[in-house]
Amino acid sequence: MLDSKQLRTDTENVMRNLARRGFVLDLAAFRTLDDRRKQVQIGADRVRAERNANAKAVGMAKGKGENTTALLKRGEELTVQLADAEAALNAVQGESDAWLMGLPNLLHDSVPDGRDETDNLEIRRHGTPRSFDFTPQEHADLGTRLGLDFETAGRISGARFVVLRDGMARLHRALAQFMLDLHVSEHGYQEIYAPYIVSGDALTGTGQLPKFEQDLFALKGDRTLYLIPTAEVPVTNLVRDQITTPERLPLRYVAHTPCFRSEAGAAGKDTRGMIRQHQFDKVELVHIVKPSESYAALEQLTAHAEEVLKRLKLPYRVLALCAGDIGFGSAKTYDLEVWLPGQGRYREISSCSNCEAFQARRMQARWRNPETGKPEPLHTLNGSGVAVGRAMVAVLENYQNGDGSVTVPEVLRPYMGGLEKLLPTDKA
RNA sequence: GGAGAGGUGGCAGAGCGGUUUAAUGCACCGGUCUUGAAAACCGGCGUCCCUUUACGGGGACCGUGAGUUCGAAUCUCACCCUCUCCGCCA
Numbered sequence: 272m273l274d275s276k277q278l279r280t281d282t283e284n285v286m287r288n289l290a291r292r293g294f295v296l297d298l299a300a301f302r303t304l305d306d307r308r309k310q311v312q313i314g315a316d317r318v319r320a321e322r323n324a325n326a327k328a329v330g331m332a333k334g335k336g337e338n339t340t341a342l343l344k345r346g347e348e349l350t351v352q353l354a355d356a357e358a359a360l361n362a363v364q365g366e367s368d369a370w371l372m373g374l375p376n377l378l379h380d381s382v383p384d385g386r387d388e389t390d391n392l393e394i395r396r397h398g399t400p401r402s403f404d405f406t407p408q409e410h411a412d413l414g415t416r417l418g419l420d421f422e423t424a425g426r427i428s429g430a431r432f433v434v435l436r437d438g439m440a441r442l443h444r445a446l447a448q449f450m451l452d453l454h455v456s457e458h459g460y461q462e463i464y465a466p467y468i469v470s471g472d473a474l475t476g477t478g479q480l481p482k483f484e485q486d487l488f489a490l491k492g493d494r495t496l497y498l499i500p501t502a503e504v505p506v507t508n509l510v511r512d513q514i515t516t517p518e519r520l521p522l523r524y525v526a527h528t529p530c531f532r533s534e535a536g537a538a539g540k541d542t543r544g545m546i547r548q549h550q551f552d553k554v555e556l557v558h559i560v561k562p563s564e565s566y567a568a569l570e571q572l573t574a575h576a577e578e579v580l581k582r583l584k585l586p587y588r589v590l591a592l593c594a595g596d597i598g599f600g601s602a603k604t605y606d607l608e609v610w611l612p613g614q615g616r617y618r619e620i621s622s623c624s625n626c627e628a629f630q631a632r633r634m635q636a637r638w639r640n641p642e643t644g645k646p647e648p649l650h651t652l653n654g655s656g657v658a659v660g661r662a663m664v665a666v667l668e669n670y671q672n673g674d675g676s677v678t679v680p681e682v683l684r685p686y687m688g689g690l691e692k693l694l695p696t697d698k699a
Numbered sequence: 700g701g702a703g704a705g706g707u708g709g710c711a712g713a714g715c716g717g718u719u720u721a722a723u724g725c726a727c728c729g730g731u732c733u734u735g736a737a738a739a740c741c742g743g744c745g746u747c748c749c750u751u752u753a754c755g756g757g758g759a760c761c762g763u764g765a766g767u768u769c770g771a772a773u774c775u776c777a778c779c780c781u782c783u784c785c786g787c788c789a
Contacts, residue, residue: 327770330718644728646745
């Protein structure tokens with residue numbers, strides 16, 4: 272959510288900024304709506320003030336034993352008037368709020384111009400793609416004899432699910448454990464175990480609702496709950512409705528959770544393999560910081576995610592997403608793309624965003640700024656550190672051998688009982 | 700699932716239909732005193748919205764939503780959450 276004061280006083284700049292995303296702010300509609308809201312609110316406040324004064328007068332008159340007939344009659348009139356005024360106010364306010372909730376975040380000045388993913392700006396590369404003396408396979412082909420079982424998953428759950436067996440299941444677990452340990456022991460994060468099912472309010476706080484409901488799995492029940500699409504939702508909401516003292520900042524959280532996405536808009540994309548699933552695991556990093564520190568935090572968070580790939584010795588590059596490709600709630604985003612030899616290209620494995628105050632305003636997450644003495648919105652950041660399923664894809668493709676086996680990356684061996692190689696088998 | 704208790708400002712905690720629409724304490728900020736600090740004393744101190752150049756003024760908020768009433772933190776109903784006991788259970 273944008274700052275409504277800024278929207279009113281600095282409308283031209285807000286409009287220009289949003290235009291960089293390709294978002295057209297209907298200035299005239301906003302002004303009309305805002306003026307009407309103001310007028311209706313002033314009217315309702317005035318009626319309510321009179322009603323309050325009248326009610327108080329009734330009390331005083333009764334105390335003195337005076338006749339109250341006229342006052343009571345006036346009170347009845349005012350109550351009717353107030354009901355009308357409040358209904359009008361609720362309608363306008365609702366319209367205004369809905370409109371405000373639908374606006375994306377403002378972009379940071381450093382975000383490059385552009386329309387779509389082809390305009391994203393490469394910032395740096397790390398590692399050199401390995402050269403093979405055989406044609407590297409894609410993970411889905413390579414994995415069939417290693418324990419990646421899409422067929423069985425299809426029978427149980429349908430498309431875009433996977434069953435992992437033996438070495439694959441263990442490798443998957445090892446990756447998550449390794450990442451978690453790195454962030455907790457070396458990067459100083461607090462480990463969080465959080466709910467995988469959340470309320471609509473939590474999702475509104477982080478920005479998935481109301482606009483992106485079609486991407487979520489909703490649960491049937493008396494009240495609507497949702498499966499989390501990312502740990503960002505429960506973990507960022509840890510500070511909702513709180514005023515955090517400055518001494519506690521910055522907060523750095525890490526959580527390993529499954530993520531559930533309906534991928535409603537991705538029909539036909541990446542239908543083969545583990546790249547795009549309805550259910551996948553992710554180790555998520557969240558920073559809650561003072562506004563003045565959020566851009567330093569973004570660099571730090573990104574570096575923490577990169578460290579995972581460095582230790583796994585996976586080649587990757589870092590992109591600054593362009594204005595047209597950046598997410599709804601983010602002011603600036605770096606994507607990490609890992610090299611996949613089977614596909615012969617870099618694929619997204621992490622996305623690190625500074626949401627500035629966008630989420631904090633929606634969820635009333637504040638800190639008391641000692642300079643002003645006032646509660647002010649915090650800045651929130653999140654990033655994958657990293658996606659477990661895609662990391663596994665990257666390990667399989669980069670560490671594959673000509674005989675169909677896969678070498679276990681050194682840093683993962685302690686998590687796999689010292690195992691050095693995953694061997695193919697014909698046993699299902 | 701059954702029975703009961705309860706959700707009030709950063710925290711604790713009173714108020715249970717009006718005539719101060721939130722007492723009081725702690726914490727916090729400023730001042731007096733002091734070499735300095737503490738204590739004591741004095742004053743200030745919630746969040747959000749609207750309005751005003753400013754001083755100021757108005758409104759909302761006592762878990763959430765609806766209702767009763769001229770008037771609701773206070774009464775009624777529903778829901779959410781917390782705690783205690785019982786049952787079930789990993």
